[in-house]
Amino acid sequence: MANAEVVLLDFWPSPFGMRVRIALAEKGIKYEYKEEDLQNKSALLLQMNPVHKKIPVLIHNGKPVAESLIAVQYIDEAWKDKAPLLPSDPYLRAQAKFWADFVDKKIYALGRKIWATKGEEQEAAKKEFIESLKLMEGKLGEKPYFGGESFGYVDVVLVPFYSWFYAYEVFGNFSIEAECPKLIQWAKRCSEKESVLKSLPDHKKVHGFVLELKKRLGIE
Amino acid sequence: MAKTELKLLGARASPYVMRPRIALNIKSADYEFLQETPGSKSQLLLESNPVHKKIPVLIHNGKPICESLIIVEYIDEVWSSGPSILPSDPYDRAIARFWGAYVDEKWFPNLRILSTAEGEARDQVMGTLVEGLVLLEDAFVKISKGKAFFGGDQIGYLDIAFGCYLGWLRASEKMNVVKLLDEANTPGLVKWADTFSAHPAVKDVMPEIDKLVEFGKSLAAKFRAAKTGSS
Numbered sequence: 001m002a003n004a005e006v007v008l009l010d011f012w013p014s015p016f017g018m019r020v021r022i023a024l025a026e027k028g029i030k031y032e033y034k035e036e037d038l039q040n041k042s043a044l045l046l047q048m049n050p051v052h053k054k055i056p057v058l059i060h061n062g063k064p065v066a067e068s069l070i071a072v073q074y075i076d077e078a079w080k081d082k083a084p085l086l087p088s089d090p091y092l093r094a095q096a097k098f099w100a101d102f103v104d105k106k107i108y109a110l111g112r113k114i115w116a117t118k119g120e121e122q123e124a125a126k127k128e129f130i131e132s133l134k135l136m137e138g139k140l141g142e143k144p145y146f147g148g149e150s151f152g153y154v155d156v157v158l159v160p161f162y163s164w165f166y167a168y169e170v171f172g173n174f175s176i177e178a179e180c181p182k183l184i185q186w187a188k189r190c191s192e193k194e195s196v197l198k199s200l201p202d203h204k205k206v207h208g209f210v211l212e213l214k215k216r217l218g219i220e
Numbered sequence: 221m222a223k224t225e226l227k228l229l230g231a232r233a234s235p236y237v238m239r240p241r242i243a244l245n246i247k248s249a250d251y252e253f254l255q256e257t258p259g260s261k262s263q264l265l266l267e268s269n270p271v272h273k274k275i276p277v278l279i280h281n282g283k284p285i286c287e288s289l290i291i292v293e294y295i296d297e298v299w300s301s302g303p304s305i306l307p308s309d310p311y312d313r314a315i316a317r318f319w320g321a322y323v324d325e326k327w328f329p330n331l332r333i334l335s336t337a338e339g340e341a342r343d344q345v346m347g348t349l350v351e352g353l354v355l356l357e358d359a360f361v362k363i364s365k366g367k368a369f370f371g372g373d374q375i376g377y378l379d380i381a382f383g384c385y386l387g388w389l390r391a392s393e394k395m396n397v398v399k400l401l402d403e404a405n406t407p408g409l410v411k412w413a414d415t416f417s418a419h420p421a422v423k424d425v426m427p428e429i430d431k432l433v434e435f436g437k438s439l440a441a442k443f444r445a446a447k448t449g450s451s
Contacts, residue, residue, distance in 0.1 A: 051322065051355060065314045067321055077310035090297040094285045101287055102271065135271065 006031035007059040009045050011038055013209045015108065016068035017056040018160035018199045023072045025195035026151070027079040069100055072156055085153045099139060099146065100157040106132040107161050115171040115210050116219055126172050130179045137183045144189060151193060155186075159196055162187040166203035167210045226251035227279040229265050231258065232427050233435055235328075235384040236288040237276040242380050243295040245421035247302035289320055292380060306377045312363075313377075316370070319359055320381035327352040328385055334392050335440045349400055356382065357406040364408070368415050375419055383416045391432035395440075 008024065008031055010017035024031055036045055036055050048057045048064035057064050058071040060078065065071045076085040086093050110132065113125035136158065140146055146154035165176050165187075177184040190196045214220070228244070228251050230237030244251055256262055256275055268277045268284035278285045278294070285294050296305040306313050330349050337345045363370050363378065370378035393400055401410050417426055 060311070063311055065311070065318075067318055070314050070317045070321065073317070074310055074314040077313065090294050091280075091283055091285070093297065094290050094294040097290045097293070098285075098287055101290065 005061055007034060008032070009034050009036055009042070009048065009055050009057040009059070011036050011055050012201055013163075013206050014055060015160035015164060018163070018201075019068045019156050020056045020058055020071050020075070021199035022156050022159070022195050023075040023085060025198055026083045026085065026156070027075060028082060029075070029079060069104065069157065072153065076153070085147070085156060087147070087152065096146070096153045099136065099154045102132070102136075103154075103157050103161075107158070111161065111164060111168055114168045115214070116217075118220070122172065126174055129168070130174075130176070133176065133180045133183055137180050137186075140182065140186055145186070151190065151195075155190055159187060159190045160200060162191070163200040163203050163206050167207040170207055171210065225281050227254055228252070229254050229256060229262070229268065229277040229279070230275045231256050232425075233258075233387075233432060234275060235388060236274075238384040238387075238422075238425050238427075239288040239380050240276050240278055240291040240295060241425040242375070242384070242421050243292045243305055245425070246305060246375060247295060247299035249295070249299055249302075288384075289317075289324075289377075289381060292377065296377075303374055304376075305371070305380065307371070315359075315363065316377045316381075319356070319363075319370075319378050322352075323356070323382045323385065327356070331385065331388060331392055335395050335436055336443045346398060350405065353400060353406050353409065357409050360408045360412060364412075369412065375416065375421060379412075379416055383413075383422065386413050386417060387427045387429060387432050388436075389413075390429050391436050394429065394433050395436050 006029055008020055010033060012035060036042060041053060045057060046053055048059055049066045052066060056068055056071060057066050065074045086096055110125050110129040114122060114129060145151045169176055226249060228240055230253065256265060261273055265277060266273055268279055269286045272286060276288055276291060278291045285291050292305060307316060330345050334345050360370060367373050369375050389400055401413060403410055416422055
């Protein structure tokens with residue numbers, strides 16, 4: 001019973017959740033998607049991730065895997081016969097993990113500052129955000145994907161943020177495409193893949209979500 | 221010449237640097253240790269890790285690998301004939317990585333600020349640290365299944381990830397005159413800490429506690445001076 005074997009506790013705008021959705025889709029894994037209300041977390045979520053109480057949580061045969069990068073690596077290892085996400089060469093694997101870690105350290109936190117702050121703090125965040133994307137653009141080079149000829153781990157890790165770019169641009173009053181045209185080309189290329197298409201929400205919906213979130217948090 | 225093919229840029233006091241050193245010891249791999257001067261960064265470091273400019277960096281056949289836990293996984297994969305560091309089962313690997321991320325992102329940042337926190341804030345930090353250790357004790361009992369290490373009979377990924385903080389944990393206990401690991405709350409970890417520290421792959425790379433205490437005191441003094449200087 002494939003469906004009951006794999007469950008994903010998630011929240012539709014979460015880029016971390018999107019990573020796991022994409023990985024599962026790449027591997028052709030059937031699973032049950034459970035939408036969490038983060039203002040009212042389910043007993044299942046609290047039971048499956050008592051340490052952090054966060055989504056996404058992948059549950060495989062009743063056993064939980066939390067933290068999106070860990071879940072994506074788990075999916076790659078547990079379903080290793082199809083669509084490998086990480087390369088087989090140890091040096092290239094280390095490079096892929098390094099850049100995934102870089103995305104986690106920079107992109108999310110800086111993106112958040114772009115929509116949640118104003119003035120100098122926002123300007124500084126925008127600057128560093130663009131610098132970080134440019135660094136990644138340089139790393140991509142002329143390759144179609146970060147994984148080379150095929151879509152891989154770093155692509156999975158970064159592409160979810162593409163659904164947030166519109167929101168960042170509106171709140172930050174800048175154009176990401178003007179600064180990083182090659183990266184946008186890459187993102188559009190990824191979006192043609194069914195696994196990405198199915199997993200990323202509409203960027204206007206994300207913008208609407210951020211508007212509501214700002215209201216709720218009392219941020220102007 | 222095996223030695224020149226493998227270099228590690230680091231510093232003795234850094235828990236992160238200990239991690240690849242333990243991994244290389246487990247694999248009996250020879251390497252050249254290049255000690256960075258505190259307060260300055262060598263040209264080699266800046267060239268090998270231009271993104272973060274941090275240690276440790278492993279340079280293997282001229283190619284740099286950065287981020288301590290990524291380096292540990294790399295070592296495990298390249299020296300595949302030596303004892304395994306990561307478990308073989310994907311779920312066990314996920315659990316080991318989960319707790320590795322936990323100590324780095326949630327637990328250690330509190331240890332760092334313990335010596336400079338004061339009053340109520342300090343009590344809070346202590347409380348959070350001890351709560352975290354109780355979680356880790358629980359994880360240890362579940363994962364070790366009665367054996368000496370998180371990795372079972374041998375030192376594994378999580379022993380390395382968490383064990384590298386023992387030097388600073390013990391130094392913090394001394395500096396602040398507190399007990400973080402104790403028989404009442406964390407009996408398993410108390411025993412594990414001693415066994416781990418005495419392990420041949422660990423004992424020569426574990427920094428001396430008294431040196432860390434000295435270093436820690438000077439860091440705390442600098443922090444306080446900077447605080448009062450700017451207010």
